[in-house]
Amino acid sequence: MEFKDYYAVLGVDADADDKTIKTAYRKLARQYHPDVSKHTDAEEKFKEISEAYEILHNSEKRTEYDQIRLARSRGYGSQSRQSGFNPEQDFSGHTGSNEDFADFFNSIFGSRDRNSGFQRSFYEGTDSQQGRPQRGRDLEMELPIMLEDTLADTPKTIEFTIPHHDEYGQPKDIKKSINVKIPAGVSDGERIRLKGQGVPGQNKAANGDLYLHIRLIPHPLFDVEGHNLIITVPLAPWEAALGAKVTLPTLSGKINLTIPPNSQSGKRLRIQGKGLIGKQGAGDLFATLKIVMPQKTTEDTKQLWAQLATQANFDPRAEWSNAS
């Protein structure tokens, strides 16, 4: 187990006063709090920072920690004899994994602090306050769903692991597999709750809940905008000019779509009720027209375009000449 230099984690000197420690913690916590941070390793960093602060802002724990730290720097600790104590290196070398941190924390302060502060919410605790009923933790997992599956109630089998420790404190995860009816009309980012499917409560307390965080899998054809769907319809220039009938895929089968003559590129046609299911009825499907030029032209077609060019009498940049 690696020694953790909590002073280095907070970036303060070992003789820093309480105010300096508090300021350093707040600054780093705001930077790395997983709810507000953009950093990819925010959660990991925040655990380190919180753990360091939890010890250093409590004078009793700090004294205890300082003694261990001092002993190490004098070479009394078994590990320091092997590796030498180098707080700078420990810090910049990113101090190992969170497990190391949690282990190190426990090695000094045991499990008595397991239920305090961030430890409760961010670590899979042994939660071993003897005898006291304690509600199990909630779990959250992401559930990817196909757009098609949101149109009707859809059964899904969900497999997950509940972090658990047996009565001797040994890790003994519980694997579960349950069938869940995903209600029609769920939307991206929505959470659904499965009551009592989280971490079991201790000493007859209630189980935690399981939250499923719905994520709609991007569709190769349809984009989602609220409860509406958008599909891009490629058209040949003459289809846009003359109008056309197009077979259009929807989430629930194909339909015929009439393209009116003289349709502009980018025009949106609305197909009512063919979107996703919403709380207030179904959304719509919007077909966005996109005019596509053929990549190869023969001499014959080139001549036809040339003929069109002379006869059409059309200036697509008329606005420019008006503006200048």
Added chain:
Amino acid sequence: MTRSFETISPDTHVSFADLCSAVNISADYIIELIEYDVIIPISGAEPEEWQFNIQAMSVVSKAARLHRDLDINWADIALVLNLLEEINQLKDENRQLKQQVNRLLTFSH
């Protein structure tokens, strides 16, 4: 492996009591969040009748974490949560628009 073969229907609403016990913060704080419109009961006139959508649970958990870890007061939390929500909406919108522009600009034959 523990298996359960029945099909579970998820909850769609939570009561005020559920919210308090799941998030483990005092009812007064939750009422304060309601006063700042951070969460809004979808039905019920009195606290014991209040019902919230499930989303409220994660909003309140986040508020509680910000309060505890960053020492932010409840009024400021309302502001932070609103801004975070707005950022997320803008990110989503940006992602959607990029995707649509991409579909309009790419050509395959």
